[in-house]
Amino acid sequence: MLREAPVKTGTTFAEYVEFEQHLQTRHEFVDGNLFIMAGGTQRHNMLAGILYASLLTKVLAQGCRIFINDVILKTPNGRGYYPDIFVTCDSSIDSSRVTHRPNIIVEVLSNSTEVFDRGEKWEQYQKILSLEQYVLVSQNQTIVEVFLRQDEKWIYEHLTNNDILKFPSLEFELRLSDLYENLPAIEEGE
DSSP, rough: OOOOOSOOSSSOOHHHHHHHHHOOOOEEEEEEEEEOOOOHHHHHHHHHHHHHHHHHHHHTTTTEEEEEESEEOTTTTOEEEOSEEEOOOOOOOOOOEEEEEOSEEEEEOTTTHHHHTHHHHHHTTOTTTTTTTEEEEESSSSEEEEEEEETEEEEEEEEETOOOOEEGGTTTEEEEEHHHTOOOOOOOTO
16 A cells, blocks of 8 residues: 655654644654554554553553553654554653654554555664564454564564463563454454
8 A cells, every 4th residue: 555645745853743733633754744644443442552551550660651642753764653552661751742762662553554564664663773572463363463673683473363472571471362352343444
């Protein structure tokens, strides 16, 4: 799937952050261009919410912070994205709306975002030196894909059904069947 035309071009990162403060919709910032973000589904929202709620206590107990949907992640190349969930254990604050040192990023895949989450975003996220784990959660099937940085290499793991999703840096585990339990039915086109 190709990106739609940008809604604004020739923008600096600072202008982008200012622009985002005054809008109801969110945009991603790529090379000076602002692209409107696709809306989510109930399944997407619930998967992100369940993961956020499951991780919250563990993250806070370790002195880290966890964000869902509304904080901009600035990449080393100066791009701005809104990951579905990300965790940072870095104590410095960039601003109330922006951070750039995540340890864990989670993206819930949808038909409109999967190509970007697997492609452009993953390419950019790999350049973040603090990033230890990138997790892709399917909203259409009980499938989670994990990329874990070990010794400067990325190790890939494909999880299904009753497999256990592990967050080693947080010493936390979650069974996929628990993550996907009680989700609304998949609607046509999701």
